[in-house]
Amino acid sequence: MLVPVGILGLVVGLLGGFFLARFTMKSYLAKNPPISEEMMKSMMMSMGQKPSQKKLNQMMSQMKAQNQKAAKK
Incomplete structure (x- = not known):
């Protein structure tokens, strides 16, 4: 038992x-989140792009929305 x-x-x-x-x-x-704005900025600069604050905010909001959508599943 x-x-x-x-x-x-x-x-x-x-x-x-x-x-x-x-x-x-x-x-x-x-x-x-695993990717911060600074990391995103350095990635864009390494790819030869000059990131603006508007573009960074847009990409961060897209990532946040994607994470929330994935969390709902």
């Missing part, structure tokens, strides 16, 4: 830990 309870506890703990870690990472990435 002790072994099935231990196995059940292990399975419940693994599933709970997985979903807790998944939720934590999603909320962290929503608050702290």
